[in-house]
Amino acid sequence: MKKREKNNVGQCSAEHERPHRRREVLKVGILGALAASAGAGKALARGETSNKDIRYAMVIDLRRCVGCHACSVACKSEFNVPLGVWRSWVKQIERGKFPNTQRHFLPRLCNHCNHPTCVEACPTKASYQRADGVVLIREERCIGCKLCIAACPFDARFSHPEKKVADKCTFCVHRVDNGAVPACVNTCQGRARIFGDLNDPKSEVAKLVAREAVHVLKPELGTEPRVFYIASDTGVAGRIGKEV
């Protein structure tokens, strides 16, 4: 378990390593390679609320997803998400007849689109996008008009039953800004969820998006989702459901 956490932080520190931060890495490095690999990520990212050189993205490799819902549970516990609403969930479909049958999974979360229609529709600019691409909500400003919920083509948003404001996945910025990966990524047992900086050619997400056959949800709407799926199935990604 400890090793795993270390790996996660280490992975993230590689993603955060911007050229102008290298010196800092070196300084820390003097203290010892181990300490550096474990701690540098945190030290680098702390206080970095939004960096325009970074574009956070997620790749979900559906070949590795077993539909265990651990991501849904991790998300629920990370944010104490009330009953009946979900920031992240796993859609499942079944196709075919025995013995030729298969179950397909589609882990879902906010797509943190390049052109978020929710931010476009918000009448008070309570919904906004950070320079690093993460779409967030200013809870103290939100009037709860639910227009962003109607505007999101992915059903990623909901009205928080207790706070009465719009709520959704935040890409776990409170973790990411401190050098860790989102809770769902951290918990994913098959490493199906991979998180990182799309602008960093050395990051795993950038490599996967460049090399693998990736798909985003509803590309025709032009919102440019930044959650990419590898080996996505038409049936599970579509919304009508009855036929492929």
Next chain:
Amino acid sequence: MDQVIVYNIEHHEAMGALIVIYFFLSGLGAGAFLTAAGLRLFGGEKYARIEKTAAIAAPLLLMPGLLCLVIELGKPLRFLNMFFYFNPSSVASWGVWVINIFLAISVLYAFLHVIGKAGIARPLAYLGFVFALAVGFYSGMLLYQMHGHILWHSALVPVIFLVSAIASGLAVVLLLSGSADPDQTHTLSKVLAVVVGVDLVLALTEVLTLTWSSGEKAAAAEIILSGGYGFLFIGVYLIAGLVLPLMVLTRQRTSQNVQVFAAVLVLVGTLAMRYVIVMGGQALPLS
């Protein structure tokens, strides 16, 4: 090949019945004002009595609608944030200014009628005419901006909302002018017939293009053209709310009772249409 969705999350719809009522009442207010201003600008002094009824009705219809909108907010007391923060890409952000300026104009216009100074209201009628058109138009535009709801994302939706707002506004004025000169209500009912005719053409265009579409659009069409929504849309809106009033209002002479009957049908039909578009538009799952 057959497939079943074993598990998925569908969040509750964003817009509820209160929004339907808001769209209906704001349309009535805008339509009533357009009737009043239209009579002032194009009808002349002889319609003064109907004009006064319409002018007073407009803000009284609009205000409960706006109340519905505020109650529907998750944080009703924060509604002032709409004025403090402006988002130029949001239809609602423009709409809140448009509708409040229109509210101010319609209140002032009604007040001038109450104190008997309607004669000086002509410039206000011009200005209010433009804002009333904008109010009727913007609610459909608001829905159009929601790309994911495929039923709303049609260029005809804002136009249908505007035309049905005018029709329902005329209808409500016709209902309230029962004691007016029969010749004048007759003229008003003929105008209503024309507007209802335009509404019917637009609605049929929308229905036919939906019927002959494919994929998700066809799935959205199936929802509003069958079952309970189908009854409301085809039965109540298209047949009872448009075809029937058009048939009775285009007759040579219509008694006042027939006009009232047609007006009620138009009102019920408009409400049914708003309900089907808003709620039925959200019935197709987003994911």
